[in-house]
Amino acid sequence: MKNSLVSTLLAEFHDHDPDKVLQKAKEALDSKKVDLENIDNDIAKLADERQKLEDENKAKDEDINYRNMKIASNAKDKQKHIDERDKSQDIKNENETKIIAIDRVKGLLGRQREREKNQYDEDKDSIEKQEKFAI
Numbered sequence: 001m002k003n004s005l006v007s008t009l010l011a012e013f014h015d016h017d018p019d020k021v022l023q024k025a026k027e028a029l030d031s032k033k034v035d036l037e038n039i040d041n042d043i044a045k046l047a048d049e050r051q052k053l054e055d056e057n058k059a060k061d062e063d064i065n066y067r068n069m070k071i072a073s074n075a076k077d078k079q080k081h082i083d084e085r086d087k088s089q090d091i092k093n094e095n096e097t098k099i100i101a102i103d104r105v106k107g108l109l110g111r112q113r114e115r116e117k118n119q120y121d122e123d124k125d126s127i128e129k130q131e132k133f134a135i
Helices: 005-012 016-071 076-135
Strands: none
Touching: 005 016
């Protein structure tokens, strides 16, 4: 076992009761499970935020198209439509930057989750093996 939770705890508590060590390992494993759930929640929140930004961008696209139509029709308040179109485009560009950042953070969280999930699985297997030996 390469640096598993149980072997680490056994090394730390080598002179203590193995049942207590196993209980500590189970508690640590439960904590890791909560950490994984927290990462999942963070990823879900980022996905929601990304969807809101995409929805806002769709609305801005419609506004930009409307403004372009008004500008092309030579409306009397042409400059106002140009300014509003530019404002919508700026917001859309900011949202695109935020979406890229969200995607990067989601990617990092996904990789972190994968590493922690693998460690969780290894620790769980280690605990199960220790429980079998204890019986």
